[in-house]
Amino acid sequence: DVKVTQSSRYLVKRTGEKVFLECVQDMDHENMFWYRQDPGLGLRLIYFSYDVKMKEKGDIPEGYSVSREKKERFSLILESASTNQTSMYLCASSLWSGAADTQYFGPGTRLTVL
Amino acid sequence: GDSVTQMEGPVTLSEEACLTINCTYTATGYPSLFWYVQYPGEGLQLLLKATKADDKGSNKGFEATYRKETTSFHLEKGSVQVSDSAVYFCALKNSGYSTLTFGKGTMLLVSP
Numbered sequence: 001d002v003k004v005t006q007s008s009r010y011l012v013k014r015t016g017e018k019v020f021l022e023c024v025q026d027m028d029h030e031n032m033f034w035y036r037q038d039p040g041l042g043l044r045l046i047y048f049s050y051d052v053k054m055k056e057k058g059d060i061p062e063g064y065s066v067s068r069e070k071k072e073r074f075s076l077i078l079e080s081a082s083t084n085q086t087s088m089y090l091c092a093s094s095l096w097s098g099a100a101d102t103q104y105f106g107p108g109t110r111l112t113v114l
Numbered sequence: 115g116d117s118v119t120q121m122e123g124p125v126t127l128s129e130e131a132c133l134t135i136n137c138t139y140t141a142t143g144y145p146s147l148f149w150y151v152q153y154p155g156e157g158l159q160l161l162l163k164a165t166k167a168d169d170k171g172s173n174k175g176f177e178a179t180y181r182k183e184t185t186s187f188h189l190e191k192g193s194v195q196v197s198d199s200a201v202y203f204c205a206l207k208n209s210g211y212s213t214l215t216f217g218k219g220t221m222l223l224v225s226p
Binding site: 004031033040041042043045048050056058090092094098100101102103104105106107108 | 146148150155156157158159160163165203207209212213214216217218219
């Protein structure tokens with residue numbers, strides 16, 4: 001079974017802090033993704049990566065950056081956290097880019113910025 | 115651009131009732147279509163998928179048929195259980211792209 005793990009289930013941070021969210025997958029997947037999930041808005045893609053050290057902006061990259069130094073690990077960084085970044089953050093991975101490719105999700109990190 | 119529209123919830127049903135959650139899409143080319151489910155407190159997991167027109171995906175008693183003529187992929191189940199209470203997301207993926215386009219999700223609440 002594919003396993004995608006996220007470093008924290010719940011996180012509380014202060015405005016202006018630098019925040020790191022970590023995601024690890026154990027199935028040698030090429031692609032990794034970061035989404036945020038908000039009520040009424042569904043899932044929105046922040047960034048994704050199709051290879052080590054490669055990254056692509058998603059729909060809402062502003063205020064975020066990412067790092068992928070190793071194939072199994074994809075980090076989301078909030079350079080200076082703000083209250084409007086309070087959200088559920090979901091990481092996902094997938095094996096390849098074909099049409100039938102399945103994304104596998106982690107359990108999510110609920111981030112609160114005070 | 116690609117988009118997915120699904121019915122707003124919550125959908126509230128009694129146990130053993132029939133379920134239909136509507137999903138329509140707009141896309142160029144020939145996308146694959148997916149239903150993902152999110153149980154309370156968990157991440158999303160794939161429920162079923164279909165990769166070409168007229169394909170039917172099925173899993174755990176749920177079914178959805180890829181209808182190209184109506185650009186739809188409605189989720190159905192003949193008899194829901196309390197344990198089916200979750201949020202259901204319809205999504206599409208175009209070949210050659212890594213990313214999924216999600217609908218906003220439909221919450222299903224099933225009461226005993």
